[in-house]
Amino acid sequence: xxxxxxxxxxxxxxxxxxxVHTPKPPFVDESGKIQGTPKYQIxxxxxxxxxxxxxWAEKVMGxxxxxxxQIDKRTGDALPxxxxxxxxxxxxxxxxxxFYVTFKTSEKFxxxxxxxxxxxxxxxVLVGNGSTARVSYSENIYSAxxxxxxxxxxxxxxxxxxxxxxxxADSYGFPVEENDDNGAAVEDDDDVPF
Numbered sequence: 001x002x003x004x005x006x007x008x009x010x011x012x013x014x015x016x017x018x019x020v021h022t023p024k025p026p027f028v029d030e031s032g033k034i035q036g037t038p039k040y041q042i043x044x045x046x047x048x049x050x051x052x053x054x055x056w057a058e059k060v061m062g063x064x065x066x067x068x069x070q071i072d073k074r075t076g077d078a079l080p081x082x083x084x085x086x087x088x089x090x091x092x093x094x095x096x097x098x099f100y101v102t103f104k105t106s107e108k109f110x111x112x113x114x115x116x117x118x119x120x121x122x123x124x125v126l127v128g129n130g131s132t133a134r135v136s137y138s139e140n141i142y143s144a145x146x147x148x149x150x151x152x153x154x155x156x157x158x159x160x161x162x163x164x165x166x167x168x169a170d171s172y173g174f175p176v177e178e179n180d181d182n183g184a185a186v187e188d189d190d191d192v193p194f
Contacts, residue, residue, distance in 0.1 A: 005138035007154055011052035012134055013044030016100065018127040018164075020156050023107040040111050040153055041104035042127075044135060045088060048099065057085055057099070060149065063139075067147045082148025103135045103153040112136075112155035121158060128164030133157060 017024075023038035046053040061083070070079045088098040105111065113121045127133070136154040141147075169176055 005140070005152070007136055007138055010044060010101070010135045010137065011046070011050070011056050012132050012159055013046045013053065013101075014129075015127055015131040015133045015156075015158070015162075016043040016045055016129050018042045018129075018131070018133075018156070020111055020113050020127055020153075021123045024104075038107040039104045040107065040109070041102065042133070042135060042153065042156060043100045043102050044133065045098050045100045048097065053099075060085060063141070064149060067141065067143075067149075070143070070146050079146030081146050082150070084149050084151055101151065103137050103151045105153040109152075111153050114155065114157045115161070116157065116159050118157075121161075125161070126164035127156070127158055128162040130162040132159040134159070 019039070019041045024041050025038055026034050026036040028034055046057070048054060064081055064083055067081055069081075071077070072079050084101055085099050086101070088096045088100050090096050113127070115121055121127070134157045135151075136157070137151040138154060140150050140152055142150070
């Protein structure tokens with residue numbers, strides 16, 4: 001008999017790399033070979049001083065510690081358990097003091113995306129980095145590769161939205177010229193120095 005996965009909800013965290021309306025494409029290696037499949041995915045960042053996060057993380061880590069240890073048959077060494085909680089690193093690979101958790105699911109299972117009032121967020125509104133959100137997830141405990149826990153993404157509730165907007169040349173600080181209907185730059189005779 002297959003055990004039914006229970007839906008759980010995280011504390012509020014900071015959304016990062018939200019691919020919740022459109023799946024994240026699979027990785028393509030240097031030779032052009034596709035690794036994996038498209039996935040809906042979101043990371044939530046947490047500060048360790050945040051009490052709801054600390055209580056939630058302690059429950060997760062308690063389950064991790066309870067998993068049986070596994071031994072590498074070739075070396076006899078204990079295999080590390082795969083934790084769903086990771087340290088956030090800065091540009092120089094130094095810990096920032098925050099932690100992140102990744103939630104993902106197959107492109108076959110589109111997650112629900114809701115605002116703080118429970119209304120669906122339209123696909124035209126993209127959840128950007130810095131939004132605060134909760135995630136509805138299902139826990140998956142596995143024994144392969146040393147054992148561990150990962151989280152299936154069910155839905156996201158956005159508490160405070162920071163909408164992702166595509167950048168423009170102007171927003172990067174490039175000078176932008178006007179053009180005529182044919183795409184040619186419009187010249188202003190008043191700016192000609194001779």
